[in-house]
Amino acid sequence: MSGEGEYNLSGEWSGLYSYPARYPPNSFEATIRDAGGIITGEIRQPGEFFEQTRVQHAVIEGRREGSLVRWVKIYDDLRRATPHYEGTVHSEGDEIEGTWHIPGDWSGTFMMIRRRKESAAETRKVGETVGGR
Numbered sequence: 001m002s003g004e005g006e007y008n009l010s011g012e013w014s015g016l017y018s019y020p021a022r023y024p025p026n027s028f029e030a031t032i033r034d035a036g037g038i039i040t041g042e043i044r045q046p047g048e049f050f051e052q053t054r055v056q057h058a059v060i061e062g063r064r065e066g067s068l069v070r071w072v073k074i075y076d077d078l079r080r081a082t083p084h085y086e087g088t089v090h091s092e093g094d095e096i097e098g099t100w101h102i103p104g105d106w107s108g109t110f111m112m113i114r115r116r117k118e119s120a121a122e123t124r125k126v127g128e129t130v131g132g133r
Contacts, residue, residue, distance in 0.1 A: 007093040009034040009064060015112030017100060023048075030060070030112065037064045039071050064089070069096060081105065 013030040028045035039062040047054040062071025067089040072082050087098020087110065094114040101107035 007034075007064060007067065007089050009039065009069070009089065009093065009096070009114075012115040013096075013112045014115060015096075015110060017110035018108045019048075020106060020108065028112075032060070034064060039064055039069065043073060060085075069098070073100075085110065 009032050011032060013032060015028050015030065016025050017028065018025040026045060026048050028043050030041055030043050032039060032041040039060065041060045043056075043058040043060060045056050045058075047056055056075060056077070058073045058075045060071040060073050062069065062085070068086070069089060070084070070086045072084050074082055081102045083100045083102050085098060085100045087096045089096050095111070097109075097111045099107060099109055
């Protein structure tokens, strides 16, 4: 990727977001689709400190402009607040780091790393070799 406008964030991601100091961080898995800078996707995360037994689902909608990304996370449980995320794409487009906030309420940081692209290519190659006999 030679220029910052060439990022395509489509893929599978793993990440961690943090709360204000007295609460533990939480992990998440994301599937992102990047269509020319329009970001959509899905988030799966374990319940936070107050709902640890549930898996929570959300969708994201936002934009990528060069190395800057912004999106909102809309939980399936619409009673939950809608966090706003803003971050910077790093490392050839495979890392995003930034902050989140719920307007007038909480805020924290997040980071996420794209899962290896080669894994999908290797699986495809093996499937082609086996299927080609």
